[in-house]
Every structure is written in C-alpha cells, then in structure tokens.
Amino acid sequence: MKGGGRIVAGRSRLLAVGSRYLVAVAAGNLLWEFLQLPLFTLWRTASPAEIVFAVLHCWIGDVLIAFFALAVGVLLAGGGWPRRAYWRTAAIAITLGFAYTVFSEWLNVTVRGSWAYAAAMPRVPPLGTGLSPLLQWIIVPIAAFVWAREKISDSISHLEASK
Incomplete structure (x- = not known):
C-alpha cells in the first residue's frame, strides 16, 4: 500500500508542477506575443481583429509546443520528475521548443x-530567424521552470515542516 501512495503522490506532484x-x-507567451507585434509586418498591415486572431493562434501554438516539449522532456529525462531530473527535463523541453521555433x-x-518580419526584427543567421521568437523560447520557459520549481520547493518545505 505504501508504494501505491508514493505513486499517487508522485503523479499529483508531476501534475501540480507541470x-x-x-x-x-502560457501567461509569459501571451504577453510576449503582444509585445513583439511591432517586429512583424502584420502590426502595420492587419486589422485589429486579424491581429488578435494571429496572437491567439500563435499563443495556442506556443502552449501546445510547451506541453509536448515538457512531455517529451519528462520521458527522455527518466522517471521521477519533478523531484529528480528537474533541470535535465527543463533543458530538454527548452531545447525542443527552441528547435521547433527555428523550424517553424x-x-x-x-x-x-x-507571416513576415518587419525591418525592426533582428535576425539570426544562418536561416535569418527572428531574434524575438528565439529569445521567447529561451526566456519564457526558463522563467516558468524557475517559478514552478520554487513553488514545488515551497510546498515540499511546508509539508516537511508540518510533520
């Protein structure tokens, strides 16, 4: 019975941190999508409704990419996430999200x-990928992993203190 309890606790921890x-x-990417709009031509050429649709479309894609990158990261890093292999999982997920962004x-x-970049968008060789989307897939996931880790550490500390 004890082993089953650990499995349930492990799954609930995985779901909580995930x-x-x-x-x-999701919050970071939504904010980023709005902030980087002037770096795309659609900012000057599209109607407000088209801009909102494009942002929501890209944002939903961002969340799906993040979800699948995390799932693959958990699988590739081995069991026990988030208690074990937290940063290895994060590194895999961030790398996958970044790689998909370059491709996309x-x-x-x-x-x-x-879509097209405005002249203001800095580009990164060799493919001329926009710098803003690349930074998005480094900064937002790192911040999210740090925040999620702090929250799980707080929860574990609180549980251990209440014993």
Missing part, C-alpha cells in the same frame, strides 16, 4: 510566407 509550468509559460519560423516566414 500545471504550474504550463500556466506560467523558417517554414512560415521563408517557405510559406504565412
């Missing part, structure tokens, strides 16, 4: 022409 991470990454920006800007 949920905290996803809430933080290349595909949607260069190949499909789904």
Whole structure:
C-alpha cells in the first residue's frame, strides 16, 4: 500500500508542477506575443481583429509546443520528475521548443510566407530567424521552470515542516 501512495503522490506532484509550468509559460507567451507585434509586418498591415486572431493562434501554438516539449522532456529525462531530473527535463523541453521555433519560423516566414518580419526584427543567421521568437523560447520557459520549481520547493518545505 505504501508504494501505491508514493505513486499517487508522485503523479499529483508531476501534475501540480507541470500545471504550474504550463500556466506560467502560457501567461509569459501571451504577453510576449503582444509585445513583439511591432517586429512583424502584420502590426502595420492587419486589422485589429486579424491581429488578435494571429496572437491567439500563435499563443495556442506556443502552449501546445510547451506541453509536448515538457512531455517529451519528462520521458527522455527518466522517471521521477519533478523531484529528480528537474533541470535535465527543463533543458530538454527548452531545447525542443527552441528547435521547433527555428523550424517553424523558417517554414512560415521563408517557405510559406504565412507571416513576415518587419525591418525592426533582428535576425539570426544562418536561416535569418527572428531574434524575438528565439529569445521567447529561451526566456519564457526558463522563467516558468524557475517559478514552478520554487513553488514545488515551497510546498515540499511546508509539508516537511508540518510533520
């Protein structure tokens, strides 16, 4: 029975930290999507409704990318997350999100022409990927992982102190 209790506690911890991470990454990405709008041509060429639709579309994609990157990170880093392999999982998830962003920006800007960068967007060689989307997939997930980790550390400390 004790082993089963640990499994349930481990799953609830995984869900709690994973949920905290996803809430933080969702909030951070929504803010980032709005803040980087002037770096895309749509800021000057689209109607307000089209801009809102584009931001929400990209934001939902960001959340899905973050979710799947975290899930793959947990699987690749081994069991026990978030108590064990926390930063290894984070590194894998951030790397996957970053790699997907490079691919997606290349595909949607260069190949499909789904969106375009304004002249103000700094670009990173060799593919000319926009700097803002790249920084988004470094800064937002790191901040979200740090915040989620602090919250789980606080919860564990509180539980241990109440024993």
